[in-house]
Amino acid sequence: MEPLYLALANALLVIVLMALVFSRRRSTGASPPQAETEKEEVIYKVYPEEEVRKHNSPDDLWLVIDGKVYDFSEYYKVHPGGDAIFRNAGMDSSAGFHGEQHPTKVNDMLIDFLIGEVSS
Numbered sequence: 001m002e003p004l005y006l007a008l009a010n011a012l013l014v015i016v017l018m019a020l021v022f023s024r025r026r027s028t029g030a031s032p033p034q035a036e037t038e039k040e041e042v043i044y045k046v047y048p049e050e051e052v053r054k055h056n057s058p059d060d061l062w063l064v065i066d067g068k069v070y071d072f073s074e075y076y077k078v079h080p081g082g083d084a085i086f087r088n089a090g091m092d093s094s095a096g097f098h099g100e101q102h103p104t105k106v107n108d109m110l111i112d113f114l115i116g117e118v119s120s
């Protein structure tokens, strides 16, 4: 049978190792990296017209609808109406948006893309 001091030393070693593993898990799993949380944050702002007009490329595409500013950079690629959104990029497209081609349910989609409003 092993001496008592060896058994105690082993037990102590196991406790220290478990404490180490547990503290590492807590510190790595507790909070997501800062960059990830910031990416999801949408800041609602008031934009001057000239700022909105700059966002007129396929990867950076804003529209104004009824005075509100929307970022359609991702949605434009899957829009059932194809390039119609791109033709309005950076501009007020209220008239185009409220056309007969859109059933009323399309209005409910807007909130997902809202980023602000145009200064008057």
Ligand code: HEM
Pocket (backbone or CB within 6 Å): 063, 072, 075, 079, 080, 081, 082, 084, 085, 088, 093, 096, 097, 099, 101, 102, 103, 106, 109, 110
């Ligand atoms: C900016 C001006 C826009 C124009 C001129 C436009 C034009 C069109 C056109 C011509 C269609 C018919 C496609 C077809 O049936 O072949 C269409 C469909 C559609 N658009 Fe737009 N669109 C615009 C913006 C948007 C935006 C901003 C959204 C989303 C927020 C959107 C969502 C849709 C949806 C969901 C459909 C399919 C509707 C259905 O169920 O029949 N459109 N659009």
